[in-house]
Structure formats: structure tokens, C-alpha cells
Amino acid sequence: MGMTMTQKILARHAKIDSCAPGDLIEASLDMLLGNDITTPPAIDIFEKNGFGRVFDADRIALVPDHFAPNKDIKSATQCQKMRAFARKQNLKYYYEQGQEGMGVEHVILPENGLIRPGELIIGADSHTCTYGALGAFSTGVGSTDLACAMATGQTWFRVPEAIRVELTGKLGKYCSGKDVILYLIGRIGVDGALYRSLEFTGAGVAELSMADRLTICNMAIECGAKNGIFPVDEATIVYLRDRVEGGYTKAPDWLYPDEDASYASIIQIDLSEIQPQVAFPHLPSNTKAIGTFEKITIDQVVIGSCTNGRIEDMRRAAAVLQGRHVAEGIRAVILPGSQRVYKQSLQEGLLEIFVDAGCVVSAPTCGPCLGGYMGVLAEGERCVSTTNRNFVGRMGHKGSEVYLAGVEIAAASAVLGYIGSPEEIL
Numbered sequence: 502m503g504m505t506m507t508q509k510i511l512a513r514h515a516k517i518d519s520c521a522p523g524d525l526i527e528a529s530l531d532m533l534l535g536n537d538i539t540t541p542p543a544i545d546i547f548e549k550n551g552f553g554r555v556f557d558a559d560r561i562a563l564v565p566d567h568f569a570p571n572k573d574i575k576s577a578t579q580c581q582k583m584r585a586f587a588r589k590q591n592l593k594y595y596y597e598q599g600q601e602g603m604g605v606e607h608v609i610l611p612e613n614g615l616i617r618p619g620e621l622i623i624g625a626d627s628h629t630c631t632y633g634a635l636g637a638f639s640t641g642v643g644s645t646d647l648a649c650a651m652a653t654g655q656t657w658f659r660v661p662e663a664i665r666v667e668l669t670g671k672l673g674k675y676c677s678g679k680d681v682i683l684y685l686i687g688r689i690g691v692d693g694a695l696y697r698s699l700e701f702t703g704a705g706v707a708e709l710s711m712a713d714r715l716t717i718c719n720m721a722i723e724c725g726a727k728n729g730i731f732p733v734d735e736a737t738i739v740y741l742r743d744r745v746e747g748g749y750t751k752a753p754d755w756l757y758p759d760e761d762a763s764y765a766s767i768i769q770i771d772l773s774e775i776q777p778q779v780a781f782p783h784l785p786s787n788t789k790a791i792g793t794f795e796k797i798t799i800d801q802v803v804i805g806s807c808t809n810g811r812i813e814d815m816r817r818a819a820a821v822l823q824g825r826h827v828a829e830g831i832r833a834v835i836l837p838g839s840q841r842v843y844k845q846s847l848q849e850g851l852l853e854i855f856v857d858a859g860c861v862v863s864a865p866t867c868g869p870c871l872g873g874y875m876g877v878l879a880e881g882e883r884c885v886s887t888t889n890r891n892f893v894g895r896m897g898h899k900g901s902e903v904y905l906a907g908v909e910i911a912a913a914s915a916v917l918g919y920i921g922s923p924e925e926i927l
Contacts, residue, residue: 503759534624556654604839614744668705678713687788810838828918
């Protein structure tokens with residue numbers, strides 16, 4: 502029986518010829534990731550068990566991004582613990598706020614060239630599945646797994662079944678990868694891919710930018726998937742060429758699904774048929790196409806996060822907001838996903854557009870996405886957000902509401918004061 506891309510990566514890292522869904526394997530890791538929420542407890546476990554030194558100081562990335570820049574004493578203490586551990590272990594990839602290369606973890610690891618096709622990555626954050634956009638197997642784990650993996654460089658997996666998602670066509674105006682993944686989640690539900698690999702294939706892949714693919718894989722977990730993964734094509738190589746140290750010119754010749762690979766199901770999606778999507782409270786699967794629902798007034802808009810904080814997202818937002826102003830009574834928060842994105846936005850004049858439009862521009866942080874700071878909602882407030890979750894209380898009070906959408910819809914909604922399309926203002 503043939504293997505999927507995910508199964509091939511897992512088998513290679515387990516040093517076995519093949520593996521099948523349901524197999525339990527122990528595999529070596531190429532990169533480990535932790536943030537300021539999940540790393541401190543992992544450090545406690547690491548030290549309690551007397552592990553001493555990490556397995557490889559060049560294969561662990563620690564990123565203080567959730568409550569950083571520090572919002573209070575507790576968050577400062579969490580970051581202090583990470584910082585001390587990174588110095589003690591002489592970690593190569595510890596990213597301090599404000600430094601070059603810093604930002605939101607799932608934006609900066611690909612941006613800084615730390616992810617390569619065919620690699621196996623774990624992170625103590627559920628959206629670690631982002632890196633499948635580059636042809637890697639990446640998935641989220643808990644702090645205990647991170648602690649043990651930092652010591653051994655290995656962890657165990659149950660090999661997942663796969664769902665083949667065949668993409669055709671080309672996205673229409675104001676649609677992006679965010680709409681693709683919201684559409685898919687709306688079709689199959691929040692448990693529709695539970696502990697399965699989402700393997701994206703088809704001619705439509707070439708029509709998606711790397712930003713689209715990163716967004717799609719980022720939200721694979723929102724339908725329960727173990728990981729999402731795209732094939733490596735010319736767009737992937739171009740993206741990696743100037744980012745990976747030493748350059749990158751060719752993907753591993755084994756990194757493709759076998760013709761006789763087994764899939765639990767096959768889902769076909771014509772990209773041209775997707776309309777801009779909005780996920781209503783309180784599930785990412787509660788999706789409706791723009792224009793199919795009554796007017797919903799809002800209080801806040803958030804554009805950014807590990808889902809939509811890349812330079813392409815900033816440009817999309819600026820294209821809608823340029824020459825316009827946020828509606829009276831609406832708060833609009835823009836969060837570039839990294840220092841590099843922030844600087845490039847500054848150089849391209851995007852930040853000036855945001856400020857002139859009446860937006861708050863924040864340092865790179867996860868902040869409002871998880872109800873941390875920089876945009877926490879009060880009871881009864883509604884927010885249109887380009888983030889990845891809209892559970893009860895996700896961005897603040899349990900009586901608030903979060904509507905997930907793509908960048909153009911979010912930006913247009915900020916101007917309109919209600920959930921709407923750029924076509925209403927452009």
C-alpha cells in the first residue's frame with residue numbers, strides 16, 4: 502500500500518520503510534517550538550525530571566508572543582523564565598520582542614527560514630500545523646511532550662488517516678486562503694477531520710499564494726485535523742530560496758503522495774465557486790457567505806494574528822482602507838505579524854494608511870486573538886476578526902461575539918460599521 506505525504510515524512514523520521522494509519526511510531530524531530538504560555542510549564546517539567554541539557558540548542562525556537570510585550574507582572578515572569586532558560590541552554594532561536602526576526606511564532610518561523618519541506622516539527626501551540634504549507638509535517642503538542650522532546654529530540658505519534666482535498670479553479674475577487682479554509686470547515690464541521698491529515702492537491706494549488714497556503718494550514722486544527730500539508734511546487738521554492746540559510750533550490754525527490762495512497766475520503770473544491778466567508782459565533786464551522794445574512798452591527802475589528810498577519814494581509818487591508826475612515830464608534834486594531842512585516846508596512850506607507858483611517862497599530866503580538874490584551878471585548882460587544890477561533894469568550898467576555906473573516910471583509914466592516922463587503926465602499 503502506498504503512502505501519503507504525511508506518512509512518508511513520519512516513516513522517514515521513524516527510520517522505517519513504511520507506516521500505515523493507526524501505527525504507533527517514535528520519530529526524530531527537526532524543530533521544536535514553544536511560546537510564553539506553554540514553555541514555562543515545559544521548563545518546570547524539564548528541570549523537575551533532571552534532564553539537564555537540551556538535545557540540540559539549534560533545533561528549539563522559543564517565542565514570547567502571546568502576552569508580550571508583557572501585559573502584566575505574571576506575563577513578565579513567564580517571559581523571564583523563558584529568557585533565562587534560553588540563555589542557560591544557549592538556544593540559537595530565542596526571539597526577544599523588538600529584535601530582528603521577532604513576531605508571532607507561526608509567522609516568523611517560516612519567514613526566518615526555519616522550516617523546510619519534508620521536515621517534522623512539533624510546537625506547544627495548536628496552530629503549529631501552519632508549516633504544512635511548506636511541505637512539512639507539523640502539529641501541536643502539550644507542554645509535557647515539549648519538555649520530553651527538548652531533552653530527547655524525539656516524540657511518538659499515531660499515524661493519522663488522510664483526507665485528500667482536491668482543489669480546482671481560481672479564487673475570485675476578495676477571496677483568499679481564509680475563505681478556502683472557512684468554506685472547508687463549514688462543509689465538514691469542527692470534527693470533520695478529527696486526527697486526520699488534510700492533504701491538499703490538484704491544479705488549484707498553483708493558484709494559491711504561499712500566504713494563502715499558510716493560512717489554510719494554520720486553521721487545519723479548527724476541523725480537528727492532526728495536520729494540513731501542501732505539495733512543494735515552484736511557489737514553495739521561490740518562497741524558501743532567500744529565507745533558508747544557504748538557499749533552497751529543490752525539494753526532496755521522495756516528497757509526494759504515492760498513486761495508490763489510501764485516503765479516508767476525498768473532498769473536491771472548485772475555488773471559483775467560493776464566496777467570501779464569515780464564521781458566525783461560536784464555531785469556525787458556522788459559516789455563511791457574505792451577502793446571505795441580515796445586517797450585523799459591530800464594535801471592533803482585528804486584522805492580524807498568526808492566521809492573517811503577513812505582508813500580503815497588510816496590503817489587502819490597506820487597499821480597502823486607503824482614503825477611507827473607520828466608522829464612528831468602531832475600534833480597528835491592526836497587528837503586523839512580525840517586525841519584518843511591520844518594517845515593510847512602514848516602508849510601503851501602509852502604516853500611514855492605517856493611522857489616517859483611524860486604526861490602532863500594534864506591535865506584533867497574539868494579544869487580542871486569545872482575549873489577552875490589545876482588544877479584549879466587553880459583554881455584548883461584537884468583533885470581526887481575521888484570527889482563527891471564535892469560541893465563547895475567546896476574545897474577552899463570554900457574552901461577546903467573534904465573527905471570523907478574511908482581511909478585505911474585516912477592513913470593509915470597519916469602515917461600514919457592520920459586517921459587509923468592500924464592494925459596498927469601493
